[in-house]
Amino acid sequence: MSKLKTYILFFVLMVSSIAYSQSHPKLILTKKGVAEIRAQLNQLPMLQTSVQMAVRFVGDEMEKGIDVPLPKDMAGGYTHNCHKKNYLALQNAGxxxxxxxxxxxAVFVRDMLMQYAELYPTLGLHPANRSYAPGKIFWQNLNDANWLVYASQAYDCVYDWLSSKERKKLEKDLFRPFADHLSVDSPQFYNRVHNHSTWGNAAVGMIGLVMNDQELIDRAFYGLKSDNIKADQKDNDGGLIKMPGQGQAGFFAQLDHLFSPDGYYTEGPYYQRYAMYPFVMFAEAIExxxxxxxxxxxxxxxxVKAVQTLLNLTDVNGLFFPINDAQKGMSYLSRELVSSVNIVYHFGGEDAGLLAVAEQQGQVMLDDTGLSVAKAIKEGKKTNYIKRSANYKDGASGTEGALGILRAGEGDKEICLVMKNTSQGMGHGHFDKLSFSLYDYMGEVLPDYGCARYVNIEQKFGGGYxxxxxxxxKQTVAHNTLVVNGISHFGxxxxxxxxxxxDPFVFDATNKAIQIVSAKELNAYPGVEMHRTLALLADDRFEKPLLLDIFRATSDIENQxxxxxxxxxxxLSANYEYVQAKELVPMGDSHGYQHLRLEAEGQAKGNNAKFTWFAKDHFxxxxSYVSPEDKLQLVRSGANDPNFNLRSEPAFIIKKNPQKNAVFVSIVEAHGKYDRVTEFADNAFSSISKIDLLLNTNAYTAISFQDKNKNEWILILANKDAGKESQHELQINGADYKWSGAFYFVQSK
Amino acid sequence: MSKLKTYILFFVLMVSSIAYSQSHPKLILTKKGVAEIRAQLNQLPMLQTSVQMAVRFVGDEMEKGIDVPLPKDMAGGYTHNCHKKNYLALQNAGxxxxxxxxxxxAVFVRDMLMQYAELYPTLGLHPANRSYAPGKIFWQNLNDANWLVYASQAYDCVYDWLSSKERKKLEKDLFRPFADHLSVDSPQFYNRVHNHSTWGNAAVGMIGLVMNDQELIDRAFYGLKSDNIKADQKDNDGGLIKMPGQGQAGFFAQLDHLFSPDGYYTEGPYYQRYAMYPFVMFAEAIExxxxxxxxxxxxxxxxVKAVQTLLNLTDVNGLFFPINDAQKGMSYLSRELVSSVNIVYHFGGEDAGLLAVAEQQGQVMLDDTGLSVAKAIKEGKKTNYIKRSANYKDGASGTEGALGILRAGEGDKEICLVMKNTSQGMGHGHFDKLSFSLYDYMGEVLPDYGCARYVNIEQKFGGGYxxxxxxxxKQTVAHNTLVVNGISHFGxxxxxxxxxxxDPFVFDATNKAIQIVSAKELNAYPGVEMHRTLALLADDRFEKPLLLDIFRATSDIENQxxxxxxxxxxxLSANYEYVQAKELVPMGDSHGYQHLRLEAEGQAKGNNAKFTWFAKDHFxxxxSYVSPEDKLQLVRSGANDPNFNLRSEPAFIIKKNPQKNAVFVSIVEAHGKYDRVTEFADNAFSSISKIDLLLNTNAYTAISFQDKNKNEWILILANKDAGKESQHELQINGADYKWSGAFYFVQSK
Ligand SMILES: [Ca+2]
Ligand SMILES: [Ca+2]
Ligand SMILES: [Ca+2]
Ligand SMILES: [Mg+2]
Ligand SMILES: [Mg+2]
Ligand SMILES: [Mg+2]
Ligand SMILES: [Mg+2]
Incomplete structure (x- = not known):
């Protein structure tokens, strides 16, 4: 650095330390933001509510007194919970x-931080010794990183108020060594491309920004220059620490590799929700x-895309689609999504639809972004948040499959389909290639089971998996997709x-009459090609959009x-005879079948099997187009479940006799409802009178279906050529069909 | 309603001034009421809503055109539904x-009535020939009586507008013969003490009042002077037509015999709801x-008591307690309860609490009573509707048992207990002596199954039982009460x-700390005396009120x-070891056991068995105080159910080895909840650390229980002498207890 530059720098530092109020807060809160919040708080109810929540929470903690205990317990234990509450209290108090x-x-923040500064230098690794990357305060560095992400916000808020001596002590005894432990001392935690490392990067970066420590900032942005991570080193979940070919680390590497170009996170929305917080908070700090x-x-x-994608991966109640290891019930009301929505509203173009989500959340961040949201809501800028059909590409380059979402119908006619044509989803992934779940205006219709876990409910295995x-x-039979020979995908x-x-094959949501998603899976069962096409059909002749499901399996050998x-x-009823099982026994001994019991079995008299069920007073x-030899099974989960960990839930299975090639064609209808007060059943019967398989060759599959008024529709799929401009010509039952594109859909009668 | 329609409606109201004769309407609507409604409609939103609902309904019917088809179908069929819609349209149009x-x-009413007047004289009995009392329009007279109750209101409304020639024709060809068919032609329907006859009486009486026909009015009030009903004649439900000793018939006989002095209806609230309409409507007409x-x-x-009692027989959501044959989900939002609440508000002392119910109902009657309610709500007179603890005596003289309701706690701490110590409840009664159900602020906790029926859902047995x-x-094991030797009550x-x-033994709801209901059953199992005591205990040491259950069975011989x-x-968890069954098989072949499967069984190590479950995210x-020999069973309904008519629901059974005398002591806690968004489990563990049986003799039963902080409570029951003033003295484990009254409850540590 030249002498002149040094001089100028020195001068600037002098001036700013004289007018010290100009420098902090600057991380999440800003000087300008604080002034505006203080000026407008009175007029903004959502901001007031959020301040009141913080006042109540911190007030309770202050009343109890500061407790910074010697680290000892695992998650859920006393010292764990205490340190967790402490970082929340620090941040709120700041x-x-x-x-x-x-x-x-400020006194509360200072006093607590000082206690941590006394404690921290005395600590070795957390005594639990259970993590691949132990923390000092908590059993795993992940939680230590949480602590620092919050505590750095608190430090930023009291920075100018503290004496320089106090700052010096805190930085020397607490923050700098804390950041070092998360990073240079724990490369297996810090230098991954993984949500754990994202927390680490954000923690180191945020304290670095508060302290204006360029070394820490660089370390946060770009990772450690060197680590000694072995190629086969794994974490507690059995995941590889370093993905083969991983060249980079740090926050930018996370941004480059953890999301697809569409902002989809391969572990699925439940984990994406958890991962978003360090991303958006550190990003706000950087901005x-x-x-x-x-x-x-x-x-x-x-x-911005990641947050918008995440919000779109929710059902009508704002609940995340529970693909992969996801506990059901998690929604966009979560804390992480409050931050995400506020920050993306403020820094990502002020999408007025986000205000509708923020209003449901009922609270805002206490920073510039929350102020923006509260102001915009107060000013009546809110519009509906419109969820849409979308095909979210998976993989860092967007080349590893896709998650297809189709939505049709409005209000109580809304139908939403989620089809999983993605990659595995890493360690938390399920064996559910080409599986789907179906939702209506109340929630689940054909659900994904989610994970088998009661998070933080101690009676159930300490809340763990x-x-x-x-x-x-995780097993295939627990999902709405094909099981071959009783074995889960990929064995x-x-x-x-x-x-x-x-491999996504077709995605077309441009035509309201037929929205379609089609994909193939060539690797789940070596030697079996699976090709599933799902479509939402909207026609006024039906109360709500129909789901059409065509699942083809092709093989050189006979399979079940x-x-x-x-x-x-x-x-409620079936159009075929079935017999209830006298004794209920497990249906197998592996791949999930050990947890199922066969409750009833039947066979169709002709080629159509229909069954009607009743859920939450709806019909x-x-x-299904079936063969009379197909076994139509009603099954229920709960076998071999010695601790009653599973929910007792039913499924309908179409089981074909061994054959080389199979095609399943089904239409699912949501129709009608029952009113328990008037005792009136409206539209209690299916409107589909017939499904036919007209043709099924390597090149084409054609089906038709009729409603009860003899209206008929035909859908033809080109199985090999999904080109949008491709020309097709085909004769079926003497009629000529000619079209361009991957599929042809027409009302034929 | 469109603005245009609204405009027209109010325009018509403004300019109308044609004065018809002073005599009609007088039945439900009155001249004075009409004038007031017309004057105040603009200011009363609930009345407007209700008018708009009627305008829409009648408008749709008028658009479709009048259809009075030749009677042919059973319930649910076309002609049945058509005639049903017609009477509703008549009444609304009037x-x-x-x-x-x-x-x-008026034209619509006249034209439709004229078509009925043409048709009626041509009709014989309804062709279905399935009822013990066939109607002419419908398969059963009950529905014909419904028709006349509604049509007489319509006739009253157009009476003055019709020409005297038109009136003459309607009365001669339609109303008088219609009334005669319901009564003199059908004594087995008309001259009972039964809800069917109540409809008949009301129908005959209401048309009699409109026509000012004293013969019909007398017939309605006092029944037929003579009938030829045989002593063993039964209805379609297998109920005796004439109860032994029945001396009277007609409306006053129904009032005298169908309700207990407390206004409790022996069939239970679901049927009471159905029965109320003719009672309150005819009563309004009489008034x-x-x-x-x-x-x-x-x-x-x-x-007035009957309606107040009925409203109190509901859970937090306004759903009727589903004792006896009751379909769950029926609530005080039903049409019958709109009338009941309006009429009882207006004629029964203007209880401001009823306005809260009316507001939830969202509509009012279009008559003087609905006007009163709408006005009072508009004037802000509404207060909370407070449900309370009550012991409703059963039987016309109030001497046939009682239904005990205990309520404790407020808001999300509310706990409500229903104990059935009544008579059987006639043909729709269940074998559930001394059974109870438990509710909290969300609804059912320990439920009654209700009936096995899908009312009006055709797929399920045409909607029938x-x-x-x-x-x-109906079977005992389907209820929360004692089963002896695997047989239902009364065999x-x-x-x-x-x-x-x-036999009710104790009911005391005066002390918030302990509300208690106790009863004995001596006849369900000859040779076995059953004595159950249930108490709600409210103490700040527990999150919500506790349910204490002490069930004694005494016999000279060994029973199971x-x-x-x-x-x-x-x-979620149990404090004892249990083993899941490998094969699930029916638990018996009769008395309900054929529908149960044993899923798991265990035994307690000591004298306390605890299990914790999870429902709707609450804990x-x-x-239970048990013996280590007791079998602790987890069972589930659904066996021998070839059409999947039953819901798959779990139960916990304490099964004792054969013994003469047994005592079951249990405490049920509602505690804690889980938040799926924060993933925080609050108060997930039971607070009860121990239950002891201190003493169990013919004269006294004493128990104690402790919470986890070693606080201890003792309850002593005097088993023979429930006298409020009786003095008791007893030594237990060296300590002396002395009290007066049926029980003694004290915190002992
Ligand atoms: Ca799943
Ligand atoms: Ca009946
Ligand atoms: Ca029952
Ligand atoms: Mg993990
Ligand atoms: Mg899954
Ligand atoms: Mg009956
Ligand atoms: Mg019952």
């Missing part, structure tokens, strides 16, 4: 000091402190599954093909 | 003619036309059950005693 300018909050980075524009506005997560929830091997992805439909509710029917 | 004074409504009768004061204001209603829903004989009732607790949700526990 913010309240800025907003209320009541010094008691505030280093706007020249243009972090929200990075990779074609990746973070249950054995049945592997033996049932149930995650490592094998990780090598492959499904079984297609389950997991449903919610209770059988649903599935009509 | 009212709209009065309120809007738009003649098109309007013959105020000197003082019908609402009759029998100590019986009708399913075979499983008898084989499962499952309704005729036997009808001869007896349980089993006590089921049917619960909602899923087992519940039951802790």
């Amino acid at each position: 913010v309240l000091f800025q907003i209320t300018q009541d010094e008691k909050y 505030n402190c280093k706007p020249e980075v243009k972090i929200f524009e990075y990779r074609d506005s990746l973070l 249950l054995p049945e997560n592997n033996t049932w929830a 149930g091997s995650t490592d094998t599954g990780n090598e492959f992805h499904s 093909y079984e297609l389950p439909y997991h449903f919610v509710g209770q059988l 649903y029917s599935i009509t | 009212v709209l003619f009065q309120i809007t004074q738009d003649e098109k409504y 309007n036309c013959k105020p000197e009768v003082k019908i609402f004061e009759y029998r100590d204001s019986l009708l 399913l075979p499983e209603n008898n084989t499962w829903a 499952g004989s309704t005729d036997t059950g009808n001869e007896f009732h349980s 005693y089993e006590l089921p607790y049917h619960f909602v949700g899923q087992l 519940y526990s039951i802790t």
Whole structure:
């Protein structure tokens, strides 16, 4: 550095330390933001509510007194919970000091941080010794990183209020060594491309920005220059620490590799929700402190897309689609999504639809972004948040399959389909290639089981993953997709599954009459080609959009093909005879069948099997084109479940006799409802009178279906050529069909 | 309603001034009422909503055109539904003619009635020939009576507008013969003490009042002077037409005999709801036309009590407790309860709490009573509707047992207990002596199964009672009460059950700390005396009120005693070892056991068995004092159910080895909840650490229980002497206890 530059730098530092109030807060809260919040708080109810929540929470903690215990317990234990509450209290107290300018909050933050600064230098690794990357405060570095992400916000808020001596002590004894432990001392934690490392990067980067420590900032952005991670080193979940070919680390590497170009996160929305917080918070900090980075524009506005994608991966109630290891019930009301929505509203183009989500969330961040949201809502800028059909490409380059979402119908006629044509989803992935779930305006119709876990419910295995997560929830038969020879996809091997992805074939949501998603899976069962096409058909002749499902399996050898439909509710009626089993026994001893019991079995008299079920006082029917030899099974989960860890839930399975090639064709209808007060049943019967398979060759599959008024529709799929411009010509039953594109759909009568 | 329609409606209201004769309407609507409704409609939103609903409904019917088909079908069929819609359209159109004074409504009523007047004289008995009392328009007279109750209101509304020639024709060809068919031609229908006859009486009486026909009015009030009903004649439900000793018939006989002095209806609230409509409507008509009768004061204001009792027989959601044959989900939002609430508000003392119910109902009657309610709501008179603890005596004289309701806690701490110590409840009664159900602030915790029926859902046996209603829903093991030797109460004989009732022993809801209901049953099992005591205990040391259950069975011979607790949700954990069954098979072949499968069985290590379950994201526990020999069973309904008519629901059964005398002591806790968004489990563990049986003699039973902080409580029951003033003295484990009254409850540590 030249002498002149040094001089200028020195001068600037002098001036800013004289007018010290100009430098902090700057990380999440800003000087400008604080001034505006203070000026407008009175007029903004959502902001007031959020301040009141913080006041109550911090007030309770202050009343109890500061407790910084010697680290000892695992997750859920006393010291764990205590340190977790502490970092939340620190962050909230810091913010309240800025907003209320009541010094008691600054005193609380200072006193607690000082206790940590006393404790930290005395600590070795956490005594639990259970993690691949132990923390010092918590059993795993992941939680230590959480701590620092929050504590750095608190430090930023009281920075100017502290004496320089206090700052010096905190940085020397606490923050710098803390950041070092997360990074240089724990490369197996810090230098991965993984959500754990994202927390690590954000923690190191955020404290680095507060302290203006360029070394830490660089370390956060670009990772450690060297690590000694072995090629086969694994984490507690059995995941590889370093993916083969991983060249980079740090925050930008996470942004480059953890999301697809569409902002889809391969582990699925439940984990994406968890991962978003360090991404959006660190990004906000970077934008505030280093706007020249243009972090929200990075990779074609990746973070904005990621949040929008995540919000679109929810059902009508805002609940995330529970693909992979996901506990059901998690929704966009979660804390992480409050931050995400606020930050993306403020820094990502002020999409007015996001305000509708924010309003449902009922709280905002106490920073510039929350202020923006609260103001915009107050000003009546809110519009509906419109969820849409979309095909989200998976994989960092967008070349590893896709998650297809189709939505049709409005209000109580809404139908939503989720089809999983992605990659495995890593260690938390399920063996569910080409599987789908179906939702209506109330929620699940044909559900995914989710994970077998009761998060934080101690009675159930301490809240951890249950054995049945592997033996049932991940298995193919627990999903709405094809099981071949009673074995799960990839033989149930995650490592094998990780090598492959499904191949999207068609996605077309441009025509409201037929929205279609089609994909193939060539690797789940070596020697078997699976090709599934799902379509939502909207026609006023039906109460709600129909789901059409065409599943083809092709092989050179005979296989046993079984297609389950997991449903919610209770059988009402079937158009075929079935016999209830006298004794209920497990249906197998592996691949999930050990957890199923056969409750009833029947066979269709002709080529159409129909069954109608009843759920939450609504009627649903599935009509399937079958062979009279096909076994139509009603099954229920719960066998070999010694601790009653599984929910008792029914499924309908179409089981074909061994054959080389099979095609399953079904139409699922949501129709009608029952009113328990008027005792009136409206539209209780299926409207589909017939499904026919007209043709099924390597090149084409054609089906027709009729409603009860003899209206008829035909759908022809080109199985090999999905080209949008490709010309096709075909004769079926003496009639000529000619069209361009992957499929042809027409009302024929 | 479109703005144009609204405009027209109010325009018509403004200019109308044609004065018809002073005599009609007088039945439900009155001249004075019409004038007030017309004057105030603009200011009363609930009344407007209700008018708009009627305008829409009648408008649709007028658009479709009048259809009065030749009677042919059973319930649910075309002609049945058509005639049903017709009477509703008649009644609504009549009212709209009065309120809007738009003649098109009068024309519609006249034209439709004229078509009926053409048709009726041509009709013989309904061709279905399936009822013990066939109608002419419908398959059963009950529906014909419905028709006349509604049509007489329509006739009243257009009476003055019709020419005297038109009136003459209608009365001669339609109304008089219609009334005669219901009564003199059908004594087996008309001269019973039964809800069917109530409809008949009301129909005959209401048309009699409109026509000012004293013969019909007398016939309605006092029945037929003579009938030729045989002593053993039965109805379609197998009920005796004439109860032994029945001396009277007609409306006053119904008022005298169908309700207990507390307004409880022995069939239970589901049927009481159905029965209320003719009672309150005819009563309103009588009050309007013959105020000197003082019908609402009759029998100590019986009708007012009946409605208040019915409203109190609901859970937090307004759903009727589903005792006896009741379909779940029926609530005080039903049409019958709109009338009941409006009429009882207006004629029964203007209880402001009723306005809260009316507001939830969202509509009012279009008459003087609905006007009163709408006005009072508009004037802000509404107060909360407070449901309370109550012991409703059963039987016409109040001497046939009682239904005990205990409520404790407020808001999300509310707990409600229903204990059935009544008589059998006639043909729709269940074998459930001393059974209970438990509710919390969300609804069912330990439920009654209700009936096995899908009312009006054609796929399920045409909507009629399913075979499983008898084989499962009525059986004792389907209830939360004691089964002795695997046999239902009274051997499952309704005729036997009808001869007896349980004996209330204690009911005391005066002390918030302990509300108690206790009863004995001496006849369900000859030779076995059953004595159950249930108490709600409210103490701040527990999150919500506790349910304490002490069930004693005493016999001279050894019996097998089993006590089921049917619960909602899923087992979380147990403090004892249990083994899941490998094969699930029916647990028996009769008395309901054929529908149960044993899923798991275990035994306690000591004297306390605890299991915790999880339902709707809330935690519940039951802790039971048991012997280590007792079998602790988890069972599930659904066996021998060839058409999947039953819901698959779990129960916990305590099964004792054969013994003469047994005592079951349990505490049920509702505690804690889980938040799926924060993934935080609050108060997930039971607070009860120990239950002890201190003493169990013929004279006294004493138990103690402790919480996890070693607080201890003792409850002593005097088993023989429930006298409030009786003095008791007892030594237990060296300590002396001395008290007066049936029980003694004290915190002992
Ligand atoms: Ca799954
Ligand atoms: Ca009946
Ligand atoms: Ca029952
Ligand atoms: Mg993991
Ligand atoms: Mg899955
Ligand atoms: Mg009956
Ligand atoms: Mg019952």
